[in-house]
Amino acid sequence: QVQLQESGPGLVKPSETLSLTCTVSGGSISSYYWSWIRQPPGKGLEWIGYIYYSGSTNYNPSLKSRVTISVDTSKNQFSLKLSSVTAADTAVYYCATLSMVRGVMGYWGQGTLVTVSS
Amino acid sequence: EIVLTQSPGTLSLSPGERATLSCRASQSVSSSYLAWYQQKPGQAPRLLIYGASSRATGIPDRFSGSGSGTDFTLTISRLEPEDFAVYYCQQYGSSPQITFGQGTRLEIK
Numbered sequence: 001q002v003q004l005q006e007s008g009p010g011l012v013k014p015s016e017t018l019s020l021t022c023t024v025s026g027g028s029i030s031s032y033y034w035s036w037i038r039q040p041p042g043k044g045l046e047w048i049g050y051i052y053y054s055g056s057t058n059y060n061p062s063l064k065s066r067v068t069i070s071v072d073t074s075k076n077q078f079s080l081k082l083s084s085v086t087a088a089d090t091a092v093y094y095c096a097t098l099s100m101v102r103g104v105m106g107y108w109g110q111g112t113l114v115t116v117s118s
Numbered sequence: 119e120i121v122l123t124q125s126p127g128t129l130s131l132s133p134g135e136r137a138t139l140s141c142r143a144s145q146s147v148s149s150s151y152l153a154w155y156q157q158k159p160g161q162a163p164r165l166l167i168y169g170a171s172s173r174a175t176g177i178p179d180r181f182s183g184s185g186s187g188t189d190f191t192l193t194i195s196r197l198e199p200e201d202f203a204v205y206y207c208q209q210y211g212s213s214p215q216i217t218f219g220q221g222t223r224l225e226i227k
Contacts, residue, residue, distance in 0.1 A: 035216075045155075045163065045206055047216035060214045094162055102169060103151035103210025108162035 002027035004095050004109035012089075012116050018082040022095030022109060029053050029071065033098040034078045035105055036069060038091040046091075050098050051078055085116045120145050120212045122219035124205075130227040137194040139222045141207035146187045151210040154183055154192045157221075158203045166205075167192065194224075202226050 008020035022034065036048040049059035051069045059067050063082070071078040082089060092113050096105035121144040131137055141152070149170040155163035165174040167183035170190055180195040194201055207219040 044220045045208075045218040047214065047218070050216075058215055060216075062214065096162075098216075102153075103216075104153045104165055104168045104174075104208070105155075105163075106165050106174065108164075111162050 002032075002097060002107040004097070004107060006093060006095050006109045006112040008112060008114070010113060010115060012085055012114060013118050014086055014116055015084055018080070018085050018089060018093075018114055018116070020080045020093055020095075020112065020114070022078050022080075024076045024078075029073050029076045029078070033100055034069075034071065035096045035098040036080045037094045037096060037105070038089075039094070039111075040088075040091045048080065048082075048093075087116050090114065090116045119214060120147060120209055120217055122207050122209060122217055124207060124219035124222045126222060127220075128223045128225060130225050131197055132227045133197050133199055135197050137192075137197055137201070137224055139192040139194075139205055139224070141185075141190040141192070141219050143188045143190075143209060145212065147190075147209045148211055149186050152183075152185070152190050153208045153210075155206045155208060156201075156203050157206065163206060197224075199226075 003025045005023045012018045030053040033050045035050040049069050051057045066083045068081040092111040094111045095109045097107040123142045125140045152170040154167040157163040171183045182193045204221045206221050
C-alpha cells in the first residue's frame with residue numbers, strides 16, 4: 001500500500017517561499033499522478049496542483065503564479081514551492097495520489113501544518 | 119469554474135438514523151468524476167465514493183452515492199458512531215481541474 005509523508009518547515013515568514021516535500025513509499029512514483037491539497041484551519045479543502053513522474057504539471061489557476069511542483073524520481077519524492085506567502089497561506093498541506101482514471105485522490109499523507117507568521 | 123455547493127452545512131442525527139447529504143454543481147459534472155470523502159478531526163480525508171456511486175476499497179455498504187448532471191447525493195443508511203465527521207464532494211475535469219464542496223458536518227444529535 002502506498003504511503004506518503006510530508007516534510008518541511010512548520011513556520012514561514014511572510015513574503016518568503018514555502019517549501020514542502022512528500023516522500024512516497026510502498027509504491028513507484030511512476031504509478032500515479034501526485035497532488036498537493038491544502039486546508040486552512042477550520043476551513044475546507046483546496047487543490048493546489050499535480051505532477052506526473054515525467055514532470056508534466058497542472059496547477060490551480062488561483063495559485064498558478066506562485067506555485068511550482070517538481071518530482072525527484074531517484075528519491076521517490078515530489079515537492080511543492082509556494083512563493084510570496086501571506087497569512088492566508090497558513091494551512092495544513094497534504095500530499096496525495098491522484099488517479100486520472102477515476103479523478104480521485106486515494107492515498108493521502110497525514111498532512112503538515114504550515115504557519116505563515118513573522 | 120465549477121462550484122460545488124453542499125447542503126446542509128450541518129446535519130444533526132442520531133446513530134441508527136439515515137443521513138442524506140447533497141452536492142450541487144454549478145455546471146454539469148461527468149458522473150465518472152464525482153467523488154465523496156470523509157474527514158475526521160486531525161485526520162486526512164478518506165475516499166469513500168468515486169464515479170458518483172462506486173465505493174472505494176474497504177468502505178462499508180451502508181455508504182452509497184447517486185446522482186448525475188448537477189445533483190449528487192451521499193446516503194448513509196444507518197449511522198454508526200464512527201460516521202460522525204465532515205463530508206466533502208469533489209469533481210474532476212473542468213478548470214480548475216479539481217474542486218471540492220465546502221463540506222457538510224454530520225454531528226450527533
